[in-house]
Amino acid sequence: MDFYLLLWLCPLYIVGTIVYRLFLHPLSGFPGPKLAAVTHLYEFYFNLVQDGMFIWEVERMHAQYGPVVRITPHELHIKDAHFYDEIYAPASRKREKYSGFVAHFGTPSSMVTTIQHEHHRLRRAPLNSFFSKRSVVQLEPVIRENIGKLADRLAAEIQKDEGVIRLDAAFTALTMDVITHYSYGKSYRYLDEPDFKLAWKDAVLAASANGAMLRHFPAMLAVSKSMPHWLLKKLDPQAAVLLEIQHMVRSQSVESLQRLQAKKEDNEKTNTAKTTNNDANDNNDDEQAKSIFDALNNPSMLPPEERTLDRLQDEGQILLAAGSETTAKTLAVISLHLLRSPAVLARLREELISVMPTPISTASWVELEALPYLTAIINEGLRLSYGVTTRLPRVAPTEDLQYKEWIIPRGTPVSETSYFVQMDPTIFPNPDSFDPDRWIQAAARGERLDRFIVSFTKGSRQCLGINLAYAELYLTVAHIFRRFELELFETDVDDVRLVRDRFFGAPRDGSKGVRAIVRGETLL
Incomplete structure (x- = not known):
C-alpha cells in the first residue's frame, strides 16, 4: 500500500513543484528559460556535463531575455555594471550569502561560507587589522624579500641555454610564500622548489574546479571525507586533491596550536617569576597577535566555538588559496601582455626609472602606486584576469x-559575474585588448574607471586581502620588469583567456601556462 501510494505521490510532487515554480514562485514573473526556472539540472548540465560552460549560457540568456534573468529556480542574475554596487552593498545595508551556494567552497566553517551578516562581521573582525593598508606596508619587507628570491632565480636562468620558466607557477610560489609567512609566521618556501611547487598550483585549481560538484551535491564532502583516500583518488581525483589540501592545512594548524600553547606556558612561567613588581604582568595579559593564525586564536575577540580546529582548518584553506592563486594569475596576465607589447613595456620602464634609477634599485609600494602608467597596467591586468569567474550571489534579507x-x-539570491562587468564593451571598448592608455585617458576626462574593477567584489564581503594583493602587484611588476629582459616561450593570449568557469577561470585545454625565457638584465 505504502509503495503504491509513493508511486502516486512522487509524480504529483514533481508536477506540483513545476507548477509552483512556473506560476506561483515569487520569481515567476522574471524572464528566463522555463527549464532553468523549473530545475537545477539546467545549470548542472552546463557546469558538470559541459565542464564549466554555464557562464556562457548565462551570457546567452542575457542576449535573449535582457539584463535581468532567472537563471535557476530561486536565483536571479543581472548584467549591468552600474547596478553592481546595489547587489554588493556596504555594511550599512545587510548582504548575506546564499545558503544554496556556500557548499561550493568545501569549507563549511570558514568566513567565506558564513551566511549571516552579523556572524560574518564577528569572524572577520580579528583579521581586519592584518589586511589594512598600514599593516600591509609594515609587511612590505617580507614581500620584497620574496621578490628578491624570485629575482635570484631568474638571474640564475640567464646562464642556461633556453631555460624556460613557468611564470604563472613562479608567481604562485611568490604569493604563497608571502601568505604562509603572514598566516603562520613561517613561509612554505615554495620559491626554493625547482618547479616552484607547481603541484600546489595544480592542486588549488583542481580543488576549485570541484566546487561545482559540491554545490550540486553538498553531501559529497562528507562522503569524500569518510572514503578511503586511495578509492577517492580513483573515483574523484579533484575531491581527493581538496582533502589533501585540507589535511595539509590541518597539520599546519595543529603545529601552530602547539606553538601557541608552548608560548602561553612560557609566558605563565615568566609572569609567575615576576613577583617583585606589582605591574610586572601588565604587558603580558594580551600579547599582540604576531600572525593571522594568532588572531584566529585570540580569546578576547572570538568565543571558543569560533576557535575549533575544524574552523582553523577551513579558514586556513581559504586564506592560502585566495592569497596565492588570484594575485599570481593577475601577475601572469600582466607579464604575458607586457612581453607581447614592447612599446608598453618600454614606456613602463621609462616611468619606473623616475623612482628606480638602476635595474636593481628598489622602490616602496607608496612610491610605485603614485606612478600613473604602472597603475594603468595594474588595473588592466586586474580587468583581464577577472578575479573569481563564478558568480557570487548575495541576498538582501x-x-x-x-x-x-x-x-x-x-x-532573493542575486548575482552579477565579474567577467561581464570588466568585459563590458560600453565601459571598456575593445575589451579583449590590453590597453593601459584607456585608464590614462579616462583619468584625463575625470572618469573613475576603477569603480568597474570588481575582481575583489565589493561591499561588506569584499575580499579581505585587497591591500596585500595590490602591494604584491605593484612591487612585483616594478622590480621584475625594471630588471629583467624576458621573452615568451610558446605562449599566447589563449593561455590566459577565459574558456571555462572553474571558479578561478580556466584557459584552453592543454595550456602549459605562461612560460618565458630569461634573456638577460636590462642595461639602463
Whole structure:
C-alpha cells in the first residue's frame, strides 16, 4: 500500500513543484528559460556535463531575455555594471550569502561560507587589522624579500641555454610564500622548489574546479571525507586533491596550536617569576597577535566555538588559496601582455626609472602606486584576469531591491559575474585588448574607471586581502620588469583567456601556462 501510494505521490510532487515554480514562485514573473526556472539540472548540465560552460549560457540568456534573468529556480542574475554596487552593498545595508551556494567552497566553517551578516562581521573582525593598508606596508619587507628570491632565480636562468620558466607557477610560489609567512609566521618556501611547487598550483585549481560538484551535491564532502583516500583518488581525483589540501592545512594548524600553547606556558612561567613588581604582568595579559593564525586564536575577540580546529582548518584553506592563486594569475596576465607589447613595456620602464634609477634599485609600494602608467597596467591586468569567474550571489534579507521596473523580493539570491562587468564593451571598448592608455585617458576626462574593477567584489564581503594583493602587484611588476629582459616561450593570449568557469577561470585545454625565457638584465 505504502509503495503504491509513493508511486502516486512522487509524480504529483514533481508536477506540483513545476507548477509552483512556473506560476506561483515569487520569481515567476522574471524572464528566463522555463527549464532553468523549473530545475537545477539546467545549470548542472552546463557546469558538470559541459565542464564549466554555464557562464556562457548565462551570457546567452542575457542576449535573449535582457539584463535581468532567472537563471535557476530561486536565483536571479543581472548584467549591468552600474547596478553592481546595489547587489554588493556596504555594511550599512545587510548582504548575506546564499545558503544554496556556500557548499561550493568545501569549507563549511570558514568566513567565506558564513551566511549571516552579523556572524560574518564577528569572524572577520580579528583579521581586519592584518589586511589594512598600514599593516600591509609594515609587511612590505617580507614581500620584497620574496621578490628578491624570485629575482635570484631568474638571474640564475640567464646562464642556461633556453631555460624556460613557468611564470604563472613562479608567481604562485611568490604569493604563497608571502601568505604562509603572514598566516603562520613561517613561509612554505615554495620559491626554493625547482618547479616552484607547481603541484600546489595544480592542486588549488583542481580543488576549485570541484566546487561545482559540491554545490550540486553538498553531501559529497562528507562522503569524500569518510572514503578511503586511495578509492577517492580513483573515483574523484579533484575531491581527493581538496582533502589533501585540507589535511595539509590541518597539520599546519595543529603545529601552530602547539606553538601557541608552548608560548602561553612560557609566558605563565615568566609572569609567575615576576613577583617583585606589582605591574610586572601588565604587558603580558594580551600579547599582540604576531600572525593571522594568532588572531584566529585570540580569546578576547572570538568565543571558543569560533576557535575549533575544524574552523582553523577551513579558514586556513581559504586564506592560502585566495592569497596565492588570484594575485599570481593577475601577475601572469600582466607579464604575458607586457612581453607581447614592447612599446608598453618600454614606456613602463621609462616611468619606473623616475623612482628606480638602476635595474636593481628598489622602490616602496607608496612610491610605485603614485606612478600613473604602472597603475594603468595594474588595473588592466586586474580587468583581464577577472578575479573569481563564478558568480557570487548575495541576498538582501531586509529590503527589496529595485532594478529598473523590476522589484526583486527580499531574500532573493542575486548575482552579477565579474567577467561581464570588466568585459563590458560600453565601459571598456575593445575589451579583449590590453590597453593601459584607456585608464590614462579616462583619468584625463575625470572618469573613475576603477569603480568597474570588481575582481575583489565589493561591499561588506569584499575580499579581505585587497591591500596585500595590490602591494604584491605593484612591487612585483616594478622590480621584475625594471630588471629583467624576458621573452615568451610558446605562449599566447589563449593561455590566459577565459574558456571555462572553474571558479578561478580556466584557459584552453592543454595550456602549459605562461612560460618565458630569461634573456638577460636590462642595461639602463
